[in-house]
Amino acid sequence: MKLKQLCVAVSIASAAAFSTVSVAEVDPNLPTYERVGGISGNLSSIGSDTLNNLMTLWAEEFNKLYPNVNIQIQGAGSSTAPPAITEGTANLAPMSRAMRDTEVQTFEERHGYAPYAMPVAVDMVAVYVNKDNPIKGMTLPEVDAVFSATRRCGGSEDITRWGQLGLTGAWSNRDFAIYSRNAVSGTYGFFKDSALCGGDYKSSINEQPGSSSVVQGVTESINGIGYSGIGYRTSGVRVVPLAAEDGGEYFEANSENAASGDYPLARYLYVYINKNPNEDLDPLTREFVRMLYSKEGQGVVHRDGFVTLPNSIGQRVMGELGID
CATH class of the missing domain: 3.40.190.10 (Periplasmic binding protein-like II)
Structure with a gap:
Protein backbone atom coordinates (compact mmCIF):
# COMPACT_ATOMS: atom_id res chain seq x y z
CA MET A 1 0.00 0.00 0.00
CA LYS A 2 1.31 3.45 -0.91
CA LEU A 3 2.25 5.55 2.10
CA LYS A 4 0.15 8.39 0.70
CA GLN A 5 -2.88 6.25 1.54
CA LEU A 6 -1.93 6.03 5.22
CA CYS A 7 -4.21 8.94 5.91
CA VAL A 8 -7.30 6.81 5.31
CA ALA A 9 -6.04 3.28 5.83
CA VAL A 10 -4.02 3.24 9.04
CA SER A 11 -5.16 4.14 12.53
CA ILE A 12 -2.68 5.10 15.20
CA ALA A 13 -4.07 2.30 17.32
CA SER A 14 -2.60 -0.28 14.94
CA ALA A 15 0.60 1.58 14.02
CA ALA A 16 3.18 -0.80 15.46
CA ALA A 17 5.85 1.17 13.64
CA PHE A 18 5.78 3.67 16.51
CA SER A 19 6.93 1.11 19.07
CA THR A 20 10.55 2.12 18.57
CA VAL A 21 9.70 5.75 19.17
CA SER A 22 8.12 5.00 22.53
CA VAL A 23 11.56 3.95 23.78
CA ALA A 24 13.79 6.31 21.80
CA GLU A 25 12.42 9.83 21.54
CA VAL A 26 14.18 10.26 18.19
CA ASP A 27 14.92 7.14 16.16
CA PRO A 28 18.73 6.68 16.14
CA ASN A 29 18.42 5.16 12.66
CA LEU A 30 17.28 8.46 11.19
CA PRO A 31 19.94 10.02 8.94
CA THR A 32 21.84 13.15 9.89
CA TYR A 33 20.92 15.94 7.51
CA GLU A 34 23.77 17.06 5.26
CA ARG A 35 23.68 20.47 3.65
CA VAL A 36 23.87 20.68 -0.13
CA GLY A 37 24.84 23.58 -2.35
CA GLY A 38 22.75 25.80 -4.58
CA ILE A 39 19.61 26.00 -2.45
CA SER A 40 17.82 29.36 -2.39
CA GLY A 41 14.42 30.83 -3.14
CA ASN A 42 11.01 31.04 -1.51
CA LEU A 43 8.84 28.51 0.30
CA SER A 44 5.29 29.17 1.40
CA SER A 45 3.31 27.15 3.96
CA ILE A 46 -0.45 27.62 4.41
CA GLY A 47 -2.64 25.44 6.59
CA SER A 48 -2.97 23.97 10.06
CA ASP A 49 -2.91 26.01 13.25
CA THR A 50 -1.86 22.88 15.17
CA LEU A 51 1.24 22.63 12.98
CA ASN A 52 2.00 26.35 13.01
CA ASN A 53 4.63 26.21 15.76
CA LEU A 54 6.20 23.10 14.25
CA MET A 55 6.39 24.63 10.77
CA THR A 56 7.96 27.76 12.27
CA LEU A 57 10.60 25.73 14.11
CA TRP A 58 11.34 23.67 11.00
CA ALA A 59 11.71 26.90 9.02
CA GLU A 60 14.19 28.22 11.58
CA GLU A 61 16.18 24.98 11.42
CA PHE A 62 16.18 25.10 7.62
CA ASN A 63 17.27 28.75 7.59
CA LYS A 64 20.31 27.90 9.71
CA LEU A 65 21.42 25.69 6.83
CA TYR A 66 20.13 27.86 3.99
CA PRO A 67 20.02 31.53 5.03
CA ASN A 68 19.11 32.59 1.47
CA VAL A 69 15.77 30.76 1.64
CA ASN A 70 12.73 32.83 2.55
CA ILE A 71 9.91 30.84 4.21
CA GLN A 72 6.46 32.33 4.77
CA ILE A 73 4.06 30.53 7.15
CA GLN A 74 0.32 31.01 7.67
CA GLY A 75 -1.58 28.82 10.14
CA ALA A 76 -5.26 29.74 10.06
CA GLY A 77 -6.53 26.16 9.91
CA SER A 78 -6.32 22.92 7.95
CA SER A 79 -9.20 23.83 5.63
CA THR A 80 -7.06 26.62 4.17
CA ALA A 81 -4.41 24.14 3.01
CA PRO A 82 -6.14 22.30 0.12
CA PRO A 83 -7.09 25.43 -1.88
CA ALA A 84 -3.63 26.90 -1.29
CA ILE A 85 -1.78 23.90 -2.68
CA THR A 86 -4.34 23.43 -5.46
CA GLU A 87 -4.02 27.03 -6.63
CA GLY A 88 -0.26 27.08 -6.16
CA THR A 89 -0.17 29.80 -3.52
CA ALA A 90 1.69 27.41 -1.16
CA ASN A 91 4.42 24.80 -1.65
CA LEU A 92 3.65 23.18 1.69
CA ALA A 93 0.16 22.45 3.01
CA PRO A 94 0.26 21.30 6.65
CA MET A 95 -2.93 19.61 7.88
CA SER A 96 -3.97 18.05 11.18
CA ARG A 97 -6.40 15.80 9.31
CA ALA A 98 -6.38 13.93 6.03
CA MET A 99 -7.75 15.73 2.99
CA ARG A 100 -11.39 15.03 2.28
CA ASP A 101 -12.31 13.23 -0.93
CA THR A 102 -13.78 16.42 -2.36
CA GLU A 103 -10.54 18.32 -1.66
CA VAL A 104 -8.46 15.63 -3.35
CA GLN A 105 -10.84 15.59 -6.30
CA THR A 106 -10.55 19.36 -6.76
CA PHE A 107 -6.77 19.07 -6.80
CA GLU A 108 -6.87 16.18 -9.27
CA GLU A 109 -9.17 18.08 -11.62
CA ARG A 110 -6.64 20.93 -11.66
CA HIS A 111 -3.41 18.94 -11.90
CA GLY A 112 -4.27 15.48 -13.22
CA TYR A 113 -2.91 13.61 -10.21
CA ALA A 114 -3.47 13.48 -6.44
CA PRO A 115 -1.62 15.59 -3.87
CA TYR A 116 0.99 13.72 -1.88
CA ALA A 117 0.37 13.32 1.87
CA MET A 118 3.50 13.15 4.04
CA PRO A 119 2.92 12.03 7.65
CA VAL A 120 5.39 14.17 9.58
CA ALA A 121 4.56 13.59 13.27
CA VAL A 122 2.03 12.08 15.64
CA ASP A 123 -0.14 14.37 17.73
CA ARG A 267 -3.47 11.07 15.01
CA TYR A 268 -0.99 11.67 12.24
CA LEU A 269 -0.10 15.22 11.28
CA TYR A 270 0.53 15.78 7.56
CA VAL A 271 2.25 18.08 5.16
CA TYR A 272 0.79 17.85 1.66
CA ILE A 273 2.86 18.72 -1.40
CA ASN A 274 2.26 18.95 -5.14
CA LYS A 275 4.36 16.11 -6.57
CA ASN A 276 3.92 15.34 -10.25
CA PRO A 277 4.60 11.58 -10.46
CA ASN A 278 6.44 12.10 -13.76
CA GLU A 279 8.75 14.86 -12.55
CA ASP A 280 11.40 15.31 -9.87
CA LEU A 281 10.70 17.55 -6.90
CA ASP A 282 12.22 21.00 -7.14
CA PRO A 283 15.51 21.17 -5.15
CA LEU A 284 14.14 23.51 -2.46
CA THR A 285 11.14 21.32 -1.59
CA ARG A 286 13.29 18.20 -1.88
CA GLU A 287 15.75 19.44 0.72
CA PHE A 288 13.00 20.57 3.08
CA VAL A 289 11.50 17.07 2.89
CA ARG A 290 14.92 15.48 3.51
CA MET A 291 15.30 17.63 6.61
CA LEU A 292 11.85 16.62 7.94
CA TYR A 293 12.88 12.96 7.98
CA SER A 294 16.32 13.49 9.49
CA LYS A 295 17.52 13.44 13.10
CA GLU A 296 17.40 17.22 13.06
CA GLY A 297 13.87 17.42 11.68
CA GLN A 298 12.40 14.82 14.00
CA GLY A 299 14.35 16.36 16.88
CA VAL A 300 12.28 19.50 16.29
CA VAL A 301 9.13 17.33 16.45
CA HIS A 302 10.17 16.02 19.87
CA ARG A 303 11.10 19.45 21.23
CA ASP A 304 7.72 20.83 20.17
CA GLY A 305 5.90 18.20 22.21
CA PHE A 306 4.76 15.82 19.47
CA VAL A 307 5.62 12.15 18.88
CA THR A 308 8.40 11.49 16.39
CA LEU A 309 8.31 9.11 13.44
CA PRO A 310 10.62 6.12 12.90
CA ASN A 311 13.14 6.07 10.07
CA SER A 312 11.11 3.40 8.27
CA ILE A 313 8.34 5.90 7.50
CA GLY A 314 10.80 8.55 6.35
CA GLN A 315 12.52 6.10 4.04
CA ARG A 316 9.19 5.04 2.52
CA VAL A 317 8.17 8.64 1.90
CA MET A 318 11.48 9.63 0.34
CA GLY A 319 11.53 6.46 -1.74
CA GLU A 320 8.08 7.24 -3.15
CA LEU A 321 9.14 10.83 -3.82
CA GLY A 322 12.35 9.73 -5.57
CA ILE A 323 14.64 11.39 -3.03
CA ASP A 324 18.02 9.72 -2.54
Whole structure:
Protein backbone atom coordinates (compact mmCIF):
# COMPACT_ATOMS: atom_id res chain seq x y z
CA MET A 1 0.00 0.00 0.00
CA LYS A 2 1.31 3.45 -0.91
CA LEU A 3 2.25 5.55 2.10
CA LYS A 4 0.15 8.39 0.70
CA GLN A 5 -2.88 6.25 1.54
CA LEU A 6 -1.93 6.03 5.22
CA CYS A 7 -4.21 8.94 5.91
CA VAL A 8 -7.30 6.81 5.31
CA ALA A 9 -6.04 3.28 5.83
CA VAL A 10 -4.02 3.24 9.04
CA SER A 11 -5.16 4.14 12.53
CA ILE A 12 -2.68 5.10 15.20
CA ALA A 13 -4.07 2.30 17.32
CA SER A 14 -2.60 -0.28 14.94
CA ALA A 15 0.60 1.58 14.02
CA ALA A 16 3.18 -0.80 15.46
CA ALA A 17 5.85 1.17 13.64
CA PHE A 18 5.78 3.67 16.51
CA SER A 19 6.93 1.11 19.07
CA THR A 20 10.55 2.12 18.57
CA VAL A 21 9.70 5.75 19.17
CA SER A 22 8.12 5.00 22.53
CA VAL A 23 11.56 3.95 23.78
CA ALA A 24 13.79 6.31 21.80
CA GLU A 25 12.42 9.83 21.54
CA VAL A 26 14.18 10.26 18.19
CA ASP A 27 14.92 7.14 16.16
CA PRO A 28 18.73 6.68 16.14
CA ASN A 29 18.42 5.16 12.66
CA LEU A 30 17.28 8.46 11.19
CA PRO A 31 19.94 10.02 8.94
CA THR A 32 21.84 13.15 9.89
CA TYR A 33 20.92 15.94 7.51
CA GLU A 34 23.77 17.06 5.26
CA ARG A 35 23.68 20.47 3.65
CA VAL A 36 23.87 20.68 -0.13
CA GLY A 37 24.84 23.58 -2.35
CA GLY A 38 22.75 25.80 -4.58
CA ILE A 39 19.61 26.00 -2.45
CA SER A 40 17.82 29.36 -2.39
CA GLY A 41 14.42 30.83 -3.14
CA ASN A 42 11.01 31.04 -1.51
CA LEU A 43 8.84 28.51 0.30
CA SER A 44 5.29 29.17 1.40
CA SER A 45 3.31 27.15 3.96
CA ILE A 46 -0.45 27.62 4.41
CA GLY A 47 -2.64 25.44 6.59
CA SER A 48 -2.97 23.97 10.06
CA ASP A 49 -2.91 26.01 13.25
CA THR A 50 -1.86 22.88 15.17
CA LEU A 51 1.24 22.63 12.98
CA ASN A 52 2.00 26.35 13.01
CA ASN A 53 4.63 26.21 15.76
CA LEU A 54 6.20 23.10 14.25
CA MET A 55 6.39 24.63 10.77
CA THR A 56 7.96 27.76 12.27
CA LEU A 57 10.60 25.73 14.11
CA TRP A 58 11.34 23.67 11.00
CA ALA A 59 11.71 26.90 9.02
CA GLU A 60 14.19 28.22 11.58
CA GLU A 61 16.18 24.98 11.42
CA PHE A 62 16.18 25.10 7.62
CA ASN A 63 17.27 28.75 7.59
CA LYS A 64 20.31 27.90 9.71
CA LEU A 65 21.42 25.69 6.83
CA TYR A 66 20.13 27.86 3.99
CA PRO A 67 20.02 31.53 5.03
CA ASN A 68 19.11 32.59 1.47
CA VAL A 69 15.77 30.76 1.64
CA ASN A 70 12.73 32.83 2.55
CA ILE A 71 9.91 30.84 4.21
CA GLN A 72 6.46 32.33 4.77
CA ILE A 73 4.06 30.53 7.15
CA GLN A 74 0.32 31.01 7.67
CA GLY A 75 -1.58 28.82 10.14
CA ALA A 76 -5.26 29.74 10.06
CA GLY A 77 -6.53 26.16 9.91
CA SER A 78 -6.32 22.92 7.95
CA SER A 79 -9.20 23.83 5.63
CA THR A 80 -7.06 26.62 4.17
CA ALA A 81 -4.41 24.14 3.01
CA PRO A 82 -6.14 22.30 0.12
CA PRO A 83 -7.09 25.43 -1.88
CA ALA A 84 -3.63 26.90 -1.29
CA ILE A 85 -1.78 23.90 -2.68
CA THR A 86 -4.34 23.43 -5.46
CA GLU A 87 -4.02 27.03 -6.63
CA GLY A 88 -0.26 27.08 -6.16
CA THR A 89 -0.17 29.80 -3.52
CA ALA A 90 1.69 27.41 -1.16
CA ASN A 91 4.42 24.80 -1.65
CA LEU A 92 3.65 23.18 1.69
CA ALA A 93 0.16 22.45 3.01
CA PRO A 94 0.26 21.30 6.65
CA MET A 95 -2.93 19.61 7.88
CA SER A 96 -3.97 18.05 11.18
CA ARG A 97 -6.40 15.80 9.31
CA ALA A 98 -6.38 13.93 6.03
CA MET A 99 -7.75 15.73 2.99
CA ARG A 100 -11.39 15.03 2.28
CA ASP A 101 -12.31 13.23 -0.93
CA THR A 102 -13.78 16.42 -2.36
CA GLU A 103 -10.54 18.32 -1.66
CA VAL A 104 -8.46 15.63 -3.35
CA GLN A 105 -10.84 15.59 -6.30
CA THR A 106 -10.55 19.36 -6.76
CA PHE A 107 -6.77 19.07 -6.80
CA GLU A 108 -6.87 16.18 -9.27
CA GLU A 109 -9.17 18.08 -11.62
CA ARG A 110 -6.64 20.93 -11.66
CA HIS A 111 -3.41 18.94 -11.90
CA GLY A 112 -4.27 15.48 -13.22
CA TYR A 113 -2.91 13.61 -10.21
CA ALA A 114 -3.47 13.48 -6.44
CA PRO A 115 -1.62 15.59 -3.87
CA TYR A 116 0.99 13.72 -1.88
CA ALA A 117 0.37 13.32 1.87
CA MET A 118 3.50 13.15 4.04
CA PRO A 119 2.92 12.03 7.65
CA VAL A 120 5.39 14.17 9.58
CA ALA A 121 4.56 13.59 13.27
CA VAL A 122 2.03 12.08 15.64
CA ASP A 123 -0.14 14.37 17.73
CA MET A 124 -2.42 13.67 20.65
CA VAL A 125 -5.59 15.73 20.86
CA ALA A 126 -5.87 16.52 24.55
CA VAL A 127 -8.94 17.32 26.63
CA TYR A 128 -7.93 20.22 28.88
CA VAL A 129 -9.40 21.38 32.18
CA ASN A 130 -8.34 24.18 34.51
CA LYS A 131 -5.23 23.37 36.54
CA ASP A 132 -7.31 23.39 39.76
CA ASN A 133 -9.84 20.86 38.48
CA PRO A 134 -9.44 17.55 40.40
CA ILE A 135 -11.01 15.21 37.82
CA LYS A 136 -9.14 11.90 37.52
CA GLY A 137 -10.16 10.94 34.00
CA MET A 138 -12.96 10.74 31.42
CA THR A 139 -14.26 8.14 29.01
CA LEU A 140 -14.95 9.02 25.38
CA PRO A 141 -18.71 8.55 25.89
CA GLU A 142 -18.45 11.12 28.71
CA VAL A 143 -16.44 13.49 26.53
CA ASP A 144 -19.09 13.10 23.85
CA ALA A 145 -21.90 13.79 26.34
CA VAL A 146 -20.17 17.01 27.47
CA PHE A 147 -19.34 18.39 24.01
CA SER A 148 -22.10 17.05 21.75
CA ALA A 149 -25.85 17.39 21.47
CA THR A 150 -26.26 13.97 19.87
CA ARG A 151 -24.36 11.51 22.17
CA ARG A 152 -23.59 9.10 19.33
CA CYS A 153 -20.84 7.45 21.40
CA GLY A 154 -23.47 5.85 23.65
CA GLY A 155 -23.73 8.13 26.68
CA SER A 156 -26.96 7.56 28.60
CA GLU A 157 -27.57 11.21 29.50
CA ASP A 158 -26.55 14.73 28.64
CA ILE A 159 -23.71 15.85 30.95
CA THR A 160 -24.12 19.47 32.05
CA ARG A 161 -22.56 19.50 35.56
CA TRP A 162 -19.15 18.44 36.87
CA GLY A 163 -20.91 16.36 39.53
CA GLN A 164 -22.06 13.98 36.78
CA LEU A 165 -18.38 13.17 36.23
CA GLY A 166 -17.85 12.26 39.88
CA LEU A 167 -16.70 15.58 41.28
CA THR A 168 -18.04 16.47 44.73
CA GLY A 169 -18.32 19.42 47.09
CA ALA A 170 -18.26 22.84 45.45
CA TRP A 171 -17.70 21.21 42.05
CA SER A 172 -20.81 19.05 42.05
CA ASN A 173 -23.24 21.66 40.75
CA ARG A 174 -20.86 23.64 38.56
CA ASP A 175 -21.69 23.73 34.87
CA PHE A 176 -19.17 23.75 32.00
CA ALA A 177 -17.53 26.51 30.03
CA ILE A 178 -16.83 24.55 26.84
CA TYR A 179 -14.08 25.69 24.46
CA SER A 180 -13.70 24.34 20.93
CA ARG A 181 -11.82 25.07 17.74
CA ASN A 182 -13.83 26.50 14.85
CA ALA A 183 -15.03 24.65 11.76
CA VAL A 184 -12.05 25.66 9.60
CA SER A 185 -9.82 23.63 11.92
CA GLY A 186 -8.73 20.08 11.20
CA THR A 187 -8.72 19.47 14.94
CA TYR A 188 -12.41 20.43 15.05
CA GLY A 189 -13.13 17.79 12.41
CA PHE A 190 -10.95 15.14 14.02
CA PHE A 191 -12.54 15.66 17.43
CA LYS A 192 -16.02 15.56 15.88
CA ASP A 193 -15.25 12.24 14.16
CA SER A 194 -13.20 10.56 16.90
CA ALA A 195 -14.54 11.93 20.20
CA LEU A 196 -18.14 12.72 19.21
CA CYS A 197 -18.55 9.64 16.95
CA GLY A 198 -19.48 11.96 14.09
CA GLY A 199 -22.15 13.77 16.10
CA ASP A 200 -22.94 17.46 16.37
CA TYR A 201 -21.37 19.93 18.76
CA LYS A 202 -23.57 21.64 21.35
CA SER A 203 -24.65 25.15 20.47
CA SER A 204 -23.16 26.33 23.78
CA ILE A 205 -19.53 25.72 22.76
CA ASN A 206 -17.22 28.72 22.61
CA GLU A 207 -15.53 28.43 19.20
CA GLN A 208 -11.98 29.75 19.10
CA PRO A 209 -9.80 30.70 16.10
CA GLY A 210 -6.69 28.93 17.40
CA SER A 211 -5.47 26.18 19.69
CA SER A 212 -3.72 28.59 22.05
CA SER A 213 -6.95 30.55 22.58
CA VAL A 214 -8.76 27.32 23.53
CA VAL A 215 -6.13 26.65 26.20
CA GLN A 216 -6.21 30.26 27.32
CA GLY A 217 -9.98 30.10 27.74
CA VAL A 218 -9.72 26.99 29.91
CA THR A 219 -6.92 28.61 31.91
CA GLU A 220 -9.09 31.62 32.71
CA SER A 221 -12.23 29.66 33.60
CA ILE A 222 -12.37 27.42 36.67
CA ASN A 223 -15.24 25.52 34.96
CA GLY A 224 -13.44 25.37 31.63
CA ILE A 225 -13.02 22.31 29.43
CA GLY A 226 -11.67 22.28 25.89
CA TYR A 227 -9.52 20.39 23.41
CA SER A 228 -6.50 21.01 21.19
CA GLY A 229 -3.21 19.42 20.25
CA ILE A 230 -0.90 18.34 23.05
CA GLY A 231 1.76 20.79 21.90
CA TYR A 232 -0.33 23.66 23.30
CA ARG A 233 -0.31 22.46 26.92
CA THR A 234 0.61 25.13 29.47
CA SER A 235 0.97 25.32 33.24
CA GLY A 236 -2.54 26.81 33.49
CA VAL A 237 -4.30 23.61 32.43
CA ARG A 238 -4.39 19.89 33.16
CA VAL A 239 -4.61 17.21 30.49
CA VAL A 240 -7.38 14.72 31.33
CA PRO A 241 -6.45 11.01 31.04
CA LEU A 242 -8.89 9.27 28.69
CA ALA A 243 -10.45 5.82 28.36
CA ALA A 244 -11.86 4.61 25.07
CA GLU A 245 -15.00 3.17 26.67
CA ASP A 246 -16.96 3.14 29.89
CA GLY A 247 -15.17 1.06 32.50
CA GLY A 248 -11.91 1.18 30.56
CA GLU A 249 -8.49 2.16 31.85
CA TYR A 250 -7.53 5.83 31.71
CA PHE A 251 -4.41 6.62 29.70
CA GLU A 252 -2.29 9.76 29.85
CA ALA A 253 -1.57 11.70 26.67
CA ASN A 254 2.10 10.76 26.28
CA SER A 255 4.36 9.31 23.59
CA GLU A 256 4.30 5.80 25.03
CA ASN A 257 0.51 5.63 24.99
CA ALA A 258 0.33 7.15 21.51
CA ALA A 259 2.87 4.61 20.26
CA SER A 260 1.00 1.68 21.79
CA GLY A 261 -2.39 2.92 20.60
CA ASP A 262 -3.73 3.07 24.17
CA TYR A 263 -4.39 6.82 24.08
CA PRO A 264 -7.62 7.05 22.06
CA LEU A 265 -7.18 10.47 20.44
CA ALA A 266 -3.82 10.11 18.68
CA ARG A 267 -3.47 11.07 15.01
CA TYR A 268 -0.99 11.67 12.24
CA LEU A 269 -0.10 15.22 11.28
CA TYR A 270 0.53 15.78 7.56
CA VAL A 271 2.25 18.08 5.16
CA TYR A 272 0.79 17.85 1.66
CA ILE A 273 2.86 18.72 -1.40
CA ASN A 274 2.26 18.95 -5.14
CA LYS A 275 4.36 16.11 -6.57
CA ASN A 276 3.92 15.34 -10.25
CA PRO A 277 4.60 11.58 -10.46
CA ASN A 278 6.44 12.10 -13.76
CA GLU A 279 8.75 14.86 -12.55
CA ASP A 280 11.40 15.31 -9.87
CA LEU A 281 10.70 17.55 -6.90
CA ASP A 282 12.22 21.00 -7.14
CA PRO A 283 15.51 21.17 -5.15
CA LEU A 284 14.14 23.51 -2.46
CA THR A 285 11.14 21.32 -1.59
CA ARG A 286 13.29 18.20 -1.88
CA GLU A 287 15.75 19.44 0.72
CA PHE A 288 13.00 20.57 3.08
CA VAL A 289 11.50 17.07 2.89
CA ARG A 290 14.92 15.48 3.51
CA MET A 291 15.30 17.63 6.61
CA LEU A 292 11.85 16.62 7.94
CA TYR A 293 12.88 12.96 7.98
CA SER A 294 16.32 13.49 9.49
CA LYS A 295 17.52 13.44 13.10
CA GLU A 296 17.40 17.22 13.06
CA GLY A 297 13.87 17.42 11.68
CA GLN A 298 12.40 14.82 14.00
CA GLY A 299 14.35 16.36 16.88
CA VAL A 300 12.28 19.50 16.29
CA VAL A 301 9.13 17.33 16.45
CA HIS A 302 10.17 16.02 19.87
CA ARG A 303 11.10 19.45 21.23
CA ASP A 304 7.72 20.83 20.17
CA GLY A 305 5.90 18.20 22.21
CA PHE A 306 4.76 15.82 19.47
CA VAL A 307 5.62 12.15 18.88
CA THR A 308 8.40 11.49 16.39
CA LEU A 309 8.31 9.11 13.44
CA PRO A 310 10.62 6.12 12.90
CA ASN A 311 13.14 6.07 10.07
CA SER A 312 11.11 3.40 8.27
CA ILE A 313 8.34 5.90 7.50
CA GLY A 314 10.80 8.55 6.35
CA GLN A 315 12.52 6.10 4.04
CA ARG A 316 9.19 5.04 2.52
CA VAL A 317 8.17 8.64 1.90
CA MET A 318 11.48 9.63 0.34
CA GLY A 319 11.53 6.46 -1.74
CA GLU A 320 8.08 7.24 -3.15
CA LEU A 321 9.14 10.83 -3.82
CA GLY A 322 12.35 9.73 -5.57
CA ILE A 323 14.64 11.39 -3.03
CA ASP A 324 18.02 9.72 -2.54
